[in-house]
Structures are given as C-alpha cells and as structure tokens.
Amino acid sequence: MTDQAWPWPAGAATGIGSLPGTDVAEAQRVVLGELPALPHLPELPARGPGADLVGRTGGLLAELPVELYAGRWRVAPRPGRDLRRARDLMERDLDQLAEQAEEYAGPVKVQAAGPFTLAASVELPIGGRMLRDPGAVRDLTGSLAEGLRSHVAAVARRLPRASVLLQLDEPSLPTVLAGRVPTESGLGAYRAVEPETARALLRTVVEAVGVPAVVHCCAPDVPLELIRSAGAVGVALDLTLLSDFDPLGEAVDAGLGLLAGAAPTRPSPAGRAPTSAEVADRVRQVWDRLGFPRRRLAEQVVVTPACGLAGATPEYARAVLAACRDAGRRLHED
Template identity: 60%
Template sequence: MAQTVNFPWSPGTATGIGSYPGQDPAETLRVVLGELPGLPHLPELPGRGPGADLTGRTAGLLVELPVELQPSGWRFADRPGRDLRRAHDHRSRDLDALEELAGSHEGPLKIQVCGPWTLAASIELPHGDRVLKDPGAVRDLIASLSEGVAQHVAEVRRRVPGAQILLQLDEPGLPAVLAGTVPTASGFARLRAVEEPSAQDGLRRVIEAADAWPLVHCCARRVPYALLRGAGAKGLSVDLSLVPGRDDDPIGEAIDAGIALFLGVLPGTDTALPPLQATAAPVRELWRRLGFPESRLGRQVVITPSCGLAGASPRYVRAALTRCREVARTLHEAPE
C-alpha cells in the first residue's frame, strides 16, 4: 500500500545537487535563488581550492579531529593548521552570503555535506592508510561528523530562521565501500568491504544527529536503496541514466514507502540540451514502468542535474537549471 506523504516542497519543484563553477558565493547564490526558488540550496564552489572541495569542506566540520592537506589528499593531523582554517573561512563566507541574500527565506532550503562512508574512504590516518581501514577510526569519524553536522544545521537555521532545512549526504563512494573496491593508500590492494548493517548504522547516526529532513545523493551505479531507506533517508538523489531497467524492485519499493526521488536528468558538464519533452520523457517512462499513478509524480519527484555543476560553464549552469525547473513544472502540470 503506497503511503501518503507531505513533502517540504511544493509539487513541480527542481533543485541543484550542490557544486557550481566560480569563486564568488554571493554571485552563485543569486543564481540559485533566481533559478530554483522552490527549493534553493547553499551552493558549493570547489574551484576556490583546498577546503572548498567535497572532502575538505566536510572535514572542516569534524569536531576534535583536525585535518591537513598532504600531496596524497586530506589526512588527520595532530592540531588545527592553515588548511583547516582555510576550510573554515570558506564556510564562513558561504554562510555570510546565505544570511545576507536568503536570511528572510521561508520554506525548504537544502545544504550538502559528504556522507560518512565516502569521507572515511577519502581521508587518511596520520600514517597514511585510509580511515576506512580502521574500524575504531571510522567510529570516531562518525561520532565527530555527527556532532559537526548537527552544529552546522543549527548555524544555518540560526541564519535563515524561516527555512526548513534539508540535509543532503553525498555518498558517491558508498557502493565501492560495500563492494570492497576502495583502493588502499598505495593503490596496490583493496580495502575489505563494509557490511551493510554497519554502513546503515553509520549513516543513521549522522542522520539522527542532524535534526533536518534527510536525503542521500549517490550518483554511482548500484545505489543501495534499501540500505539508505533503513538508515532513515526520506529522499534519494540519483542519476536517472544509471537507474537500472532490469531490476526495478528496490526503487519501486522506495517510492511505495513514500521516499522522494531526486532524479538527475541533465549532464553536469556542457552539452546541447535536448528539447523539454525529450528531457521529461525518461522520468515519465520510469514512473509508468514502476506502475505508479501520474498524479503522484510531480510531488514525489524533484528534478535535478545528474550531478554537481562545478565543471560546467556559467552559461550552461543557468540553462540547465532553467530546464530542470521547466521539466519539473511540466511533469506536475501536464501528466499524460
């Protein structure tokens, strides 16, 4: 029996995944607020350098687990240093821009952080192995991240008091963590797979600590739909082109349980955009294949690019966001 769920956004809504080109948070936020008024989000600008990247900006949220940047990537450090201060400075500027431009916003507002398993597969221990290799270090990271994310959500809520916060956990590395294909620091071996109950519990801890509407973004193949649902995710963000056509049961069960789908319909880098109806058609086809009524499509599905837009041109970014908004509207207003 399909569940009836009230979602934080209005039917026919689009949003972005997170990252954008450029280095000016205020300028980028103006684009987001203008193009995605129904569900804006705090944009990320990895082009600013270390500390603004997926791993560095989230590592900057960790409580009592300082990090530093090494040639091989981010690594736990003995004490806070210049690299961590840079990550904090980037976040402060982002939040200042958010408060200035969106402080009076009322309604849903999305923020994004790296999920615990992708983070554990990315950060290194002081001696060089990935955190993922050490179960004790993983537990410490999850506890630290849970506390840091909760503080971040509270800070965003203080700066935008009328917003309903959606927290997106980015987990592009989770399928590899579960499959045991994450390479060691040397690259000559693979780390042991994490069992699904452990992965689910780690995600759940972060989600429960955050006090926000939770969704998980995974733009890789083999999205573990059941695991993410079990961890407490209320929304799943995926690349529509990677949704399998052979075994639809996991995604169908998620929809039937009232889980929202954030479907990526456009590439994250410059390309010629297909016509509006051609962009909307794969969404309709998936919905029909799964056997759900068209009347639910516009409110349970949010339209997005397939992944972040950091590698795109500013011109393409505007065109892609506009097209996502148009697709979301037509799916809601004109079901076939």
C-alpha cells in the first residue's frame, strides 16, 4: 500500500463519544486534557432526551423535524419542544467547545448517528420504523447529509484553526443488512437492505460533509468492505468482538484506518482501569495477527475505548482516556 496522509497524527488516541455526567464544561475539560492529539465533542446522554445519540442527531436533520412520542423518536409534522431542546443542547455544547478550545489547531472529532441506525430507530408518523419505507430512508439520508454538512461547518467556524473529523455511529448497520431489525410486534423483522443500497446511501453522507469520515460500529460482523468502499477513511470497532481477522486485514491493507477499541468500558473484577501498557499490548497483538509491519501501526491506528463511556464512573472514564492516550504514545515510540 502506498503512503497516505491520515487525518490524525501518529500515536493518536480518542474517545468514542459518550461520557458520564451532565456537566458539559467538565466533560470537555477532561477530553481536551486527556486526548490532546485527537479530542472529540463529548456526548452526555444522562442529560436526558435530546442528548441521546438518536435525539442529538435528530436535532441536526435538515427539514425533517422529529419529536418524542411514548419514549421513542418519530418524524413530526412540525418543529416542536423536543427538537428545540436537542438543538439547544448542541448549541450549548458547541459554544462551550469554542470557549475552551478556541486556539486548538489540530483535528477534532464530532459524532452523529449514521443513516441506518437512524432509520432503524426513528418511527414514521403512521407507525413503524423509517426502515420499512425505502423512500423514507432515502429522504432521511438526504436530510442527514445536509444537516451534517451544516453541523461540520458550524464546528469549523467556532474552531477556525482546527480540522474536523466526522464519526458516523452505525451500531445497527449489521442487523439492518441481515434483516434482523424487529418490527413493533416483535413477530417479524424488516426486510434487509441490500449492500449496494447501503453503500450508496452511506457514501451520500460521507461525500456531502466535505471532511474525512469514520464509521463506528460496536457490534459483531462489521461490514468492513462496505464501509471502506463507501468512502470512509477509517472504522472504529471493539477489538473484543473480532472473530474473523481476514476481512479486517484486507480492509486495512486497502487503506482503511483503524480506530481500535482496546480499553474496556467497565473496570476489571479487581475494580481497576487498564494500564497504558495493557492497552498498547492489546493493539499490538491484533496488528501483529493481521501481519502488518509495526512501522505502520502508529500512523494507521488510533487507540480508543471499546465503546462509549456513558455507563462508567467519571473517575474510570478519565482513567481509560488517559490509558488510551499513553498507549498511543507507546505505540508511536515502538
């Protein structure tokens, strides 16, 4: 594979997105302090509706309002209170980011749900997930693409010296492709989305935003070739869920970056966080099993927790991010 420029520095580490608590100023201080090479915009779902992944992304959709109904997000006839709340939370987060990172000049990562996780989560006004209607999925994808383009531009305006990296969270993508998303009755499942359709729609979003994009999928059976061929520069996954290393090796060899989820999101039975040496060893073991030279590791791989940290204690979350940061430095020094 020829040398290529990655949208992150060698030896970088980052978080997946979510953190515990409700204080966004403190969360951003932690991220900027512990992840100086690739900080991310923290998500705090404990703040309630509109701070969750689906509601947060719903607030970014262009001309497709959403609302909460019976605890679920659905397409709304017009913008309302739930949408305002989601947008206000995001605006507050971006203002806080601008205040704390005004002079930051490196890459910064922002996260949003991808089109298929949204389609499997948001309901149509008449009932049923958007996934049931291919036309609705196309409309949703177009709305998301436009909304994320505006969102990325808003981040870039607030941090004029930084470069933006977009992470699309797609935990539902494997089940969507396999036709395993259950209907409301639980007695059936929605029809599988064809890989070619999924690739085209994912590419629509990736190309629209105008910045490098990675796809995060903390599930088994991550469709690596689909993600790579949709134009993503990298994939974020949980290393403990890897069972077949060949597809990952092929994707990495073809030029896909790896955000390696190597640090557990919960403490060990002894109650401690992983050390940076343990995290670095886990990444090295996978890389060596893939058969690539160590000199490429620190450039092509970013160290991350296995998934989001919303369920962790604040102390554990900070310790895990620090371990990932120092593991990245260890790998760079190898």
